[in-house]
Amino acid sequence: MFIEILGARNFEKLDVGLLCKDVKSAFNLEVAFRKTVIDFGATFDANRIQYNSTQILHLLLNSGKIQNNSKAIILTDLDLFVPILTYVFGEAELNGRTAIASSHRLHNEYYGLPKNEQLLQTRITKEIIHELGHTFGLIHCKDYKCVMHSSTYVEDIDLKEASLCISCKVNF
Amino acid sequence: MNNKNYGILIVDDEKIVRESLYKWFLEDGYRVDTAENAAEALRKLQSATFDIAFVDIKMPGMDGLELQRHLKDIDKSLTVIIITAFASVDSAVRALKDGAYDYVTKPIDPDELTHIVNNIINQKKLLTENIQLREKIDELTQFDEIVGDSLQIKKVFELISTVAKTDTTVLIRGESGTGKELVARAIHAHSSRKYFPIIPVNCGAINDNLLESELFGHEKGAFTGAQYRRKGKFEMADGGSIFFDEIGCVSERLQVDLLRVLEAKQFTRVGGEQVINVDVRVICATNKDLELAVKEGKFREDLYYRLNVFTIFLPPLRERKSDIPQLANHFMKKFSQVMNKPVTQIDPEAMDVLVRYDWPGNIRELANAIERAMVVGKPPQISKEDLPFQLINTNGIKPASDSIEEIEKIHILKILNQCNWNISKSAEVLDIDRATLYNKINKYNLKNR
Numbered sequence: 233m234f235i236e237i238l239g240a241r242n243f244e245k246l247d248v249g250l251l252c253k254d255v256k257s258a259f260n261l262e263v264a265f266r267k268t269v270i271d272f273g274a275t276f277d278a279n280r281i282q283y284n285s286t287q288i289l290h291l292l293l294n295s296g297k298i299q300n301n302s303k304a305i306i307l308t309d310l311d312l313f314v315p316i317l318t319y320v321f322g323e324a325e326l327n328g329r330t331a332i333a334s335s336h337r338l339h340n341e342y343y344g345l346p347k348n349e350q351l352l353q354t355r356i357t358k359e360i361i362h363e364l365g366h367t368f369g370l371i372h373c374k375d376y377k378c379v380m381h382s383s384t385y386v387e388d389i390d391l392k393e394a395s396l397c398i399s400c401k402v403n404f
Numbered sequence: 405m406n407n408k409n410y411g412i413l414i415v416d417d418e419k420i421v422r423e424s425l426y427k428w429f430l431e432d433g434y435r436v437d438t439a440e441n442a443a444e445a446l447r448k449l450q451s452a453t454f455d456i457a458f459v460d461i462k463m464p465g466m467d468g469l470e471l472q473r474h475l476k477d478i479d480k481s482l483t484v485i486i487i488t489a490f491a492s493v494d495s496a497v498r499a500l501k502d503g504a505y506d507y508v509t510k511p512i513d514p515d516e517l518t519h520i521v522n523n524i525i526n527q528k529k530l531l532t533e534n535i536q537l538r539e540k541i542d543e544l545t546q547f548d549e550i551v552g553d554s555l556q557i558k559k560v561f562e563l564i565s566t567v568a569k570t571d572t573t574v575l576i577r578g579e580s581g582t583g584k585e586l587v588a589r590a591i592h593a594h595s596s597r598k599y600f601p602i603i604p605v606n607c608g609a610i611n612d613n614l615l616e617s618e619l620f621g622h623e624k625g626a627f628t629g630a631q632y633r634r635k636g637k638f639e640m641a642d643g644g645s646i647f648f649d650e651i652g653c654v655s656e657r658l659q660v661d662l663l664r665v666l667e668a669k670q671f672t673r674v675g676g677e678q679v680i681n682v683d684v685r686v687i688c689a690t691n692k693d694l695e696l697a698v699k700e701g702k703f704r705e706d707l708y709y710r711l712n713v714f715t716i717f718l719p720p721l722r723e724r725k726s727d728i729p730q731l732a733n734h735f736m737k738k739f740s741q742v743m744n745k746p747v748t749q750i751d752p753e754a755m756d757v758l759v760r761y762d763w764p765g766n767i768r769e770l771a772n773a774i775e776r777a778m779v780v781g782k783p784p785q786i787s788k789e790d791l792p793f794q795l796i797n798t799n800g801i802k803p804a805s806d807s808i809e810e811i812e813k814i815h816i817l818k819i820l821n822q823c824n825w826n827i828s829k830s831a832e833v834l835d836i837d838r839a840t841l842y843n844k845i846n847k848y849n850l851k852n853r
Contacts, residue, residue: 279509293573313511314427315424316420317428317514317517318512320514323427326427326431366431371407371431371432371433384514384515385515
């Protein structure tokens with residue numbers, strides 16, 4: 233079993249090596265990063281000007297782009313939604329194989345704040361570990377420092393650490 | 405408490421909405437189910453328990469507002485949140501007036517959704533905690549009422565501390581008024597279940613049909629008058645103990661049901677199908693001769709063996725007379741506080757009467773006698789005159805010794821009381837002359853109370 237991070241956009245400033253190292257450290261599994269090209273056009277909602285993350289996961293699962301013995305997560309910069317909610321930072325199949333994380337609402341600039349590449353790298357790392365955690369069957373954790381704690385604001389993501397708490401490690 | 409213990413039902417005709425919310429709450433660890441219309445929602449609520457229902461206001465057939473009323477009819481404690489695509493004040497106000505907790509508009513802000521659910525769960529936790537803490541306070545205030553230093557009561561204390569740490573079924577036996585319920589509460593208060601409730605059931609006070617629904621709960625419409633789903637005593641005692649007082653009064657039909665629950669630790673509500681699992685410790689009490697009842701076929705032998713695992717016999721008060729002064733003082737202090745009356749001691753003569761009396765009604769009768777004395781008496785002490793008449797009447801007093809003098813004294817006093825202290829009549833009954841009777845009255849210092 234290994235983890236694939238599929239970079240669906242250009243992340244020039246992203247330290248891919250550090251990202252893979254942090255994710256590997258969270259799950260103790262090999263992590264590979266590769267760029268990929270998937271047409272997300274069909275998942276675009278013109279009324280909301282957002283992309284349907286549930287449909288993207290279906291697209292990924294049926295794309296033939298993921299290997300049999302892996303958990304795959306798409307990293308994108310698109311603004312994601314699920315139909316009942318206004319937005320999501322990412323989505324995952326609970327106990328499944330696929331997940332998606334978006335950097336769209338993780339940028340400081342999105343909130344009118346100065347650019348901070350280091351903070352963005354940390355937020356992306358946490359969001360990727362969080363969504364991958366769901367693919368391993370982990371549910372939201374009550375411990376606000378645990379990476380599996382539910383985050384509805386970017387500030388919540390900043391509060392937590394990029395690792396699993398002891399009880400989530402036991403359940404992993 | 406784990407989120408898995410809370411159930412969320414999502415009712416929406418749009419599949420995508422149901423699936424999205426289902427997934428969202430599943431990741432939070434809740435027990436989640438969905439229904440695509442009102443009929444399915446009602447069906448699901450009848451077969452399982454939910455804490456929160458998200459209900460779409462606009463659905464084909466029965467709309468969300470009407471469905472909300474029907475859901476509440478089945479389970480009053482269900483918290484309903486209305487989902488609406490039309491953020492009109494009118495529909496929101498109507499929903500809230502009809503008992504909805506809140507409403508959300510599509511698409512829902514993830515943070516708002518999380519906050520609403522967290523608030524509801526916290527409220528439910530507080531409510532449960534509040535009920536449990538009240539029961540705990542009651543337990544604590546009751547436990548110190550087991551009073552005494554006699555060998556018999558010390559043996560009872562020993563048995564309580566031995567059995568309390570286990571989950572063994574306990575049968576408490578003893579005459580009426582010996583404090584069987586206090587012992588049951590003491591066992592519970594000293595067990596690992598002490599932070600959960602102990603639920604008492606007086607089997608003798610409720611008729612057979614009612615007792616069944618009292619114990620197992622009932623579904624809405626299970627019988628005439630069952631307007632709502634109701635939890636039974638077994639469900640309420642989950643995690644704690646259930647105390648069956650007067651277990652010997654349970655009908656034969658209910659004995660079968662009880663045996664089944666005690667063996668399987670599961671049951672269904674009256675009129676229901678959902679199997680409910682409970683973790684309950686059983687404590688029973690009786691003043692009846694269960695062995696005789698088994699012999700006569702009135703009490704099931706298998707239930708008797710199931711209950712008679714560890715027995716505590718409570719001695720009648722007449723067999724532990726040395727505890728009477730301590731008990732009497734304990735009740736005096738208790739009632740003094742309750743009545744705000746500064747009574748601080750019991751007159752030695754009055755105490756003598758209390759110790760000599762046989763107390764057929766046991767501690768309950770003693771408590772009542774002290775309470776009465778506190779009402780009629782004058783502070784700062786309880787005197788012999790304040791005690792109920794039947795205690796002073798020699799009929800209830802045993803001679804302090806077997807000497808001729810003591811027996812004579814008691815007998816003369818008895819006749820004097822019977823004749824209302826008419827000396828001529830008493831002398832006639834005693835077959836002695838009036839002068840002899842006066843001498844005896846003086847000799848024994850007898851007084852008309």
